[in-house]
Amino acid sequence: MIAVRSLPIAQAGATGPTTMHSSLELKREVDAIQIPSGDAIKLPLGMKVIITQSLGGTYTVATDFGLARIAAKDADALGIDPEAARRESESTSSNVPEDASELEGAVWNQLKNVYDPEIPVNIVDLGLVYDCHIEATEDGTNRAVVKMTLTAPGCGMGPTIAADAQSRIMTIEDMDDAVVELVWDPPWNQGMISVEGKMKLGMI
Secondary structure (H helix, E strand, C coil): CCCHHHCCCCCCCCCCCCCCCCEEECCCCEEEEEECCCCEEEECCCCEEEEEEEECCEEEEEECCEEEEECHHHHHHHCCCHHHHHHHHCCCCCCCCCCCCHHHHHHHHHHCCCECCCCCCECCCCCCEEEEEEEECCCCCEEEEEEECCCCCCCCCHHHHHHHHHHHHCCCCCCCEEEEEECCCCCCCHHHCCHHHHHHCCCC
């Protein structure tokens, strides 16, 4: 989990059919992840929630008991067409390392669709991805190996963010396997945020 209070967060603009900070009632019971503990919870039909962030196809909602993250596949519980949400979340960025192969570049682009549920900047521009490369296995398949970190080692959302990254990588054609490892060395600091990320956060 990003240390939210330590960053000057800029207000993110809402996208998609549901407006940011609009109150709505859930259309059905839905699985969610409580923020920041990372615990699995169920939000009941009819519960009133407010969408506070809608990036990368996932939704952060405010409830009476705190924040929760709803996955893209459950967008219909918010009254959002899941297919429209998927199309909207597809990355159009080509900002990848110059020496990256085509397949590795595709992995970087998918990682730019992964967001911390409270911060309107993707994990690449936040500087959380330390390494990304493709390994050719003995049986001739392709495996993506990613090392990433968080700003706070004790964050319960770490496994959820890593799983989101892995699932996005696995949507790439010709990708057979993906491993996303959480590491803590070197410790993350705000100097690792890209210029684009700092602009979104109002830091420059």
